Amino acid sequence: MTTTSHPSYLAPKRRRGSGLTTWADRHIKWLFTAPAIVFVALLIIFPIAYTVFLSFTDSASSVTRPFKFVGFENYATWLTDFERFWPAVGRTAYFTITALVIELVLGLAIALLLRKTFRGQSIVRVFILLPLVATPVAVGMMWLLIFEPSIGFANVLMKSLGLPAQLWLSGTDTALNTIVFIDVWQWTPMVILILLAGLSTLPEEPDEAARVDGANAWQRFRHITLPLLMPTLAAAAILRSIDAMKTFDIIYATKGRTGGSNNEAETLNMLAYNESFGNSQYGSAAALLMLFLMFIIIILTALTILRSKGHRA
Amino acid sequence: MTATAQRPTRSEAAAARVSPPAPRRRKKRLLGPTLRTIAIMVVVLLFVLPLGWMLMAAFKTNLDIVTPSRTFDFTPTLDNFGTVFGAQNFAPFIVNSVVVGVGATIVALVLGVPAAYGIARFRIRNATAFVLLARVIPGVSLLIPWYFLFSQVQLVGTYTALILTHIFVTMPLVVAIMAGFFEGLPEELEEAAQIDGSSRVGAFVRVVLPLALPGVATSAILAFIFSWNNFLFALVLSNQETRTLPVAISNFTSYASVDWGGLMAASVIITVPVMLVALFAQRYVVAGLTAGATKG
Incomplete structure (x- = not known):
């Protein structure tokens, strides 16, 4: 292979090739990207625009039923709904923040634990990968059995430790926290893997210098590793918070379409699904989804600003 | 994942040369790897055990599933898979x-x-x-x-x-x-x-x-x-x-x-x-x- 750095315009005139290949070469940028762009436009941009449109209508019960324009009525109804909407906002925020904090702290601790090489490292990493690739609906079913109040392992364990049995997923007060636990079990591995990848790119010199200067493990972590790892930690936080806010599969699998008989596990995403495909209130559901999307974008913007501040510090 | 005896890295050796070999430190160095191995095993168990539980239950009769004493002591059966593919x-x-x-x-x-x-x-x-x-x-x-x-x-x-x-x-x-x-x-x-x-x-x-x-x-x-x-x-x-x-x-x-x-x-x-x-x-x-x- 001859190594050369000639820019492509210095390439000799092609001997072979019809007008078609010349045309394809000249327009390769758009030729390669256009099919994907058209697909994105047809299946994402147009549908989103249609959802925005529907959010201002009273579309309901059937997709063929004619609907009329109602302005901001759907939005006003949701924003004054203290029965379902605001509790769902609260649950979404509680679920996301709790799961995120636990996953980041636990993920960081485990990543530091697994950082240095040890025998059996690759098999340990495979084990950690398993929850991550397991089908969420099946994971929900698995925990449904483990947390079953009368026959599940969770209460067998509680009793053997001398602790009172819990209702777990079936309890109105405990359901959401139990789902946080399931989310932590399934997604902490994601944080671990991202942080391990981030840790492997850190330079070793500052850590070694501090060690020689007599800094102990905690001081080295607090003042060297943690600041260097901040960008990766922020990236993991953004990825996890986006997904946690939209959690659907495990809630549906463990609590059903309405998030339990008292809606105790009903987050915004669950409420939107129930309103559209449970109650067939498409216009109302579309407005709810727009509000939900706005919340997501606000939180995402806040996190991104925090991250860029962290970069400068 | 048996106990791992870790060779000290170059930097650890350097640190040992600089600081006086206090007895507390030496004890910690022996204890450290063992504790770390135990911690790693606990982490692995936490992530794998629930999946193991699911796997075991798949090969149990419904009577064995609801009987805590038969948690590990059961006769594996393929009946459940028969139900899934049959009924x-x-x-x-x-x-x-x-x-x-x-x-x-x-x-x-x-x-x-x-x-x-x-x-x-x-x-x-x-x-x-x-x-x-x-x-x-x-x-x-x-x-x-x-x-x-x-x-x-x-x-x-x-x-x-x-x-x-x-x-x-x-x-x-x-x-x-x-x-x-x-x-x-x-x-x-x-x-x-x-x-x-x-x-x-x-x-x-x-x-x-x-x-x-x-x-x-x-x-x-x-x-x-x-x-x-x-x-x-x-x-x-x-x-x-x-x-x-x-x-x-x-x-x-x-x-x-x-x-x-x-x-x-x-x-x-x-x-x-x-x-x-x-x-x-x-x-x-x-x-x-x-x-x-x-x-x-």
Whole structure:
């Protein structure tokens, strides 16, 4: 292979090739990207625009039923709904923040634990990968059995430790926290893997210098590793918070379409699904989804600003 | 994961030379690796035990499942799998999941790999925003218009609708992973091929693609796993004939009394294939899942 750095315009005139290949070469940028762009436009941009449109209508019960324009009525109804909407906002925020904090702290601790090489490292990493690739609906079913109040392992364990049995997923007060636990079990591995990848790119010199200067493990972590790892930690936080806010599969699998008989596990995403495909209130559901999307974008913007501040510090 | 005797690294040796060998420190050094090994084992157990529990329950009778004393002491049975394939007739659902997963992966590769090349080589910056957008949008807000659209053209319940919607899951993955991969390939190779008389498209097909095969494998594996695991789209857009595995499993609990053995057997059937893929393609899966996250 001859190594050369000639820019492509210095390439000799092609001997072979019809007008078609010349045309394809000249327009390769758009030729390669256009099919994907058209697909994105047809299946994402147009549908989103249609959802925005529907959010201002009273579309309901059937997709063929004619609907009329109602302005901001759907939005006003949701924003004054203290029965379902605001509790769902609260649950979404509680679920996301709790799961995120636990996953980041636990993920960081485990990543530091697994950082240095040890025998059996690759098999340990495979084990950690398993929850991550397991089908969420099946994971929900698995925990449904483990947390079953009368026959599940969770209460067998509680009793053997001398602790009172819990209702777990079936309890109105405990359901959401139990789902946080399931989310932590399934997604902490994601944080671990991202942080391990981030840790492997850190330079070793500052850590070694501090060690020689007599800094102990905690001081080295607090003042060297943690600041260097901040960008990766922020990236993991953004990825996890986006997904946690939209959690659907495990809630549906463990609590059903309405998030339990008292809606105790009903987050915004669950409420939107129930309103559209449970109650067939498409216009109302579309407005709810727009509000939900706005919340997501606000939180995402806040996190991104925090991250860029962290970069400068 | 037996006890690991770690050789001190160079820096540890340096630290030992600098600081006086206090007895407390020496004891800590012996204790450290053992504690670390125990901690690693606890972590592994926490992540693996629940899956082991599911696996065991799949081979138990329902009587054994509800009897705590038979937690580990039971006679394995294949009856649950018999129920899943017999009474529940799961085989067609497996076929559906494979057809939709393979279809959505192939289309995502055909559309996404050239697009990722274009994004990487011509530095189309807004493209990454699109990939992020796909991750941010709640799936339900696409499902409503899709449901309207597919109802109008009589596509609800068809493979076409399922594959088209699953591409929403698979293509962003392919584009994100492949764009990162192409950025890492030196441009000189393509230029050399062009000087030798190849066209740009020819250079892509004959020089770049063969080099990018590991990346293609990574994104194909992950795309298939994500399509296989997807629940929401098939929940609305499939019917009795085209139902995928996650939807079929979620229907299990709608009966009055739960058949735990059958439910766990069905869960094992759906999770074991993706876990085997993760086991054999661990390096690729990890690379794909963390792609882009560490670039800051």
